[in-house]
């Protein structure tokens with residue numbers, strides 16, 4: 767069994783993908799299954815942490831010994847994240863959060879009308895939860911970890927994103943067809959604000975999760 771190096775710690779993990787409603791039956795979403803976030807939650811619990819898992823639209827069973835809070839949209843995830851972060855030692859944002867949401871929500875199902883072209887969907891920006899958590903640390907010494915899903919120029923984009931978001935660690939995983947979203951495996955480079963670079967070879971999502979907790983644990987100590 768792993769050393770209980772996170773005993774006495776409270777960690778918050780987000781998982782899954784947000785859904786941005788267009789009307790009562792439709793949404794804009796993404797392909798996140800929640801597997802990477804759940805792997806983080808399960809491994810942190812095994813290392814002794816109290817874990818709050820913010821689950822956005824996942825179909826996975828609740829992990830034993832983890833507090834699961836269900837969220838839907840980016841705005842609902844934001845509220846739950848700020849609440850849970852209040853007494854957290856570390857927050858890890860593995861959820862795929864929509865950058866934009868529809869400007870208007872139709873309270874009744876949008877209907878097609880014969881001979882009428884559909885109206886374009888106007889989008890507005892969602893708040894950047896990771897940047898907010900990083901800028902306004904809810905607790906002194908709190909660690910904030912982000913994920914970055916990149917399809918190209920992975921490392922250069924990752925360094926720029928780390929600086930922009932202001933987090934302590936950024937897990938940069940390459941996504942694309944059969945990579946990242948929905949799979950049981952992942953590969954990543956974890957970039958530290960201190961300049962560190964940790965390469966995690968392709969393997970189970972739990973392996974990447976353990977490396978993240980190693981880095982978090984070392985920085986909390």
Ligand code: PMT
Pocket residue numbers: 781782797798799800801802803840859860861862863864865892893894895896897911912913914915916939941946947948949
């Ligand atoms: O769920 P799986 O199927 O296992 O797939 C895992 C994963 C590929 C979704 C995961 O490993 C991953 O990369 N998650 C982050 C996906 C993402 O939204 O990346 P991004 O580059 O768009 O966002 C960067 C970071 O900012 C993320 O930590 C994200 O949670 C956060 N963010 C983004 C937008 C926003 N409005 N608020 C945020 O907090």
